[in-house]
Amino acid sequence: MTLLMLATLLCGAGMIGAALVALLTRQTATAVLAAGLLSLFASVLFVLLAAPDVAMTEAAIGSGLTTFLFFYVLGRIRREDKK
Template sequence: MSTLMQGLGLVIALATIGAATLAILTRSTVTAVLAAGLVSLLASVLFVVLAAPDVAMTEAAIGSGLTTFLFFFVMGRIRRESEK
């Protein structure tokens, strides 16, 4: 692996750790869900850097896209139920 790829992998890994820390420490549910989605998105980019595009596509579609959508969908349902 070239030095450029190692550097890019390190930057992505540090950004992932930062987003995960934000997801854990924030008090806002919306921010936590978005940060968790960012962790998954950065993981999919890291998989591309590591030459695993099939895993990256699965992580991006399910981990980042579907999971984040489901969190927001459920949060909307909970808010509507509590307003009744």
């Protein structure tokens, strides 16, 4: 088995693990972080599959912006509940 195949399998296993954590956890923050990690694994997988433009987009939008927006909205909702 080549190194590329091994890295791809490890990335896929990490994606499955992060998806399971995101689905099965009871804490919202943990689920959001696991979803961001899933997206980060996807961007690494895109680099391994020789698609750097897709990888950069996935890392910027999927991992970065979406995770930030989830936490921002979660903070706004919690502040509204305290009022």
